[in-house]
Amino acid sequence: MRLPRLTQQLLLPLCVLFALLGALLLGTAWSFANNAGRHLGADYLGFASEVVRGQQDSLHIQQAIDSLVDNPEPLHQQQSLERLWIIATRQSSIHQYLSRSALPKEDYQHILDEYRVLNRLLMEAEPLLAHSLNDPQSLARLETLSDQLDDTLAFIYSELQHQVFTAAASQQQLMQRLARWIIALALLVMVVIAALLAALYQIARQKTLVEALSVTDELTGLNNRRALLDQASRLFAQSIRSATPVSLALIDIDHFKEVNDQYGHPTGDRILVAFATLLKDVVRRADVVARIGGEEFCVLMPATDATGASELCERLRRAVAEHSFHGQAEALSITISAGVTTTRTDTAPPDDSFAALYPRADQALYQAKQDGRNRVEVG
Numbered sequence: 001m002r003l004p005r006l007t008q009q010l011l012l013p014l015c016v017l018f019a020l021l022g023a024l025l026l027g028t029a030w031s032f033a034n035n036a037g038r039h040l041g042a043d044y045l046g047f048a049s050e051v052v053r054g055q056q057d058s059l060h061i062q063q064a065i066d067s068l069v070d071n072p073e074p075l076h077q078q079q080s081l082e083r084l085w086i087i088a089t090r091q092s093s094i095h096q097y098l099s100r101s102a103l104p105k106e107d108y109q110h111i112l113d114e115y116r117v118l119n120r121l122l123m124e125a126e127p128l129l130a131h132s133l134n135d136p137q138s139l140a141r142l143e144t145l146s147d148q149l150d151d152t153l154a155f156i157y158s159e160l161q162h163q164v165f166t167a168a169a170s171q172q173q174l175m176q177r178l179a180r181w182i183i184a185l186a187l188l189v190m191v192v193i194a195a196l197l198a199a200l201y202q203i204a205r206q207k208t209l210v211e212a213l214s215v216t217d218e219l220t221g222l223n224n225r226r227a228l229l230d231q232a233s234r235l236f237a238q239s240i241r242s243a244t245p246v247s248l249a250l251i252d253i254d255h256f257k258e259v260n261d262q263y264g265h266p267t268g269d270r271i272l273v274a275f276a277t278l279l280k281d282v283v284r285r286a287d288v289v290a291r292i293g294g295e296e297f298c299v300l301m302p303a304t305d306a307t308g309a310s311e312l313c314e315r316l317r318r319a320v321a322e323h324s325f326h327g328q329a330e331a332l333s334i335t336i337s338a339g340v341t342t343t344r345t346d347t348a349p350p351d352d353s354f355a356a357l358y359p360r361a362d363q364a365l366y367q368a369k370q371d372g373r374n375r376v377e378v379g
């Protein structure tokens, strides 16, 4: 089946658009699956708060150990132990944030290494604290350890702060990129929908055009034979219901071959078009007019008896004979012959169909030609 030309023209751009849309969707899905998912799921705000709290740990442990050194009492010992426990606990929470982030491990490996140092310091500090109340040497070592803890924690948390800010910035960038992608995709979908609607509109328009062409005579714009037969069956059914006669006239231009031979085919065509216009002007709105052959026309007249039909044909014959048709340079005169017939109710079965009327109208037309043309015969 051949597609309409416009649909063919639209097909390629549409395919390209669909391919583009598919590629974009795949690209988005791939990029999302690869890094966006982890980035978007990461809680960088919580991570940053934990880092800020971690930065304060170093101050708190120092204060607790200083108080213990100045005043070795169980209360300060207990406070220092609690601070150690908080530092150790925060370490595991930071590990969780790191593993849930989209940061590549090589970027924070040095922080993990520093955590190992921190762990060693914590393990050393714990037994020292246990003996701190009655062992001055333990207290002296704790003072040194407090400085080392401060250095280590300061390094770890300043590095972590840098990493978190970098990750949060790339998360924001990703969100912006995704928003742009979504807008671009939405626009593309709208363009595709618009293109589809345009294609559908064109297809519907061409379908209507093809349907109209299939029932229209291309040269004159009158009904063609197929449309005439379609309308005839409806018209005869109506006439049976209303018990009214239907008349049929076959009209043929006289010596049309000579017109063609003398003035050329294009002039013949122009005369056919002009004659069709005259014919349409003469008939009533309810009559069905068709071109059924080269220079042969047909008029179906509902609710019209033989007298009415022959009067109409006579009017048409006179109008044609008096009309000046325009050839290439000069005006031309033509004449027509017509054969008219009407449904009869006295026959059995009644001849109330196109097939029954047509041969009689044809015979009458033949008679009109035989009798010298430029006349109307009733059959």
Ligand SMILES: Nc1nc2c(ncn2[C@@H]2O[C@H](COP(=O)(O)OP(=O)(O)OP(=O)(O)O)[C@@H](O)[C@H]2O)c(=O)[nH]1
Residues within 6 Å of the ligand: 219, 252, 253, 254, 255, 256, 257, 258, 260, 264, 265, 266, 267, 268, 269, 272, 293, 294, 295, 369, 373
């Ligand atoms: N220009 C033009 N000529 C057509 C068309 N269709 C048929 N004809 C011509 O109409 C002429 C019909 O010739 P004939 O059937 O011999 O009839 P005629 O010359 O009119 O003679 P009579 O009908 O006996 O009066 C032929 O020359 C066809 O080529 C058409 O669409 N355009």
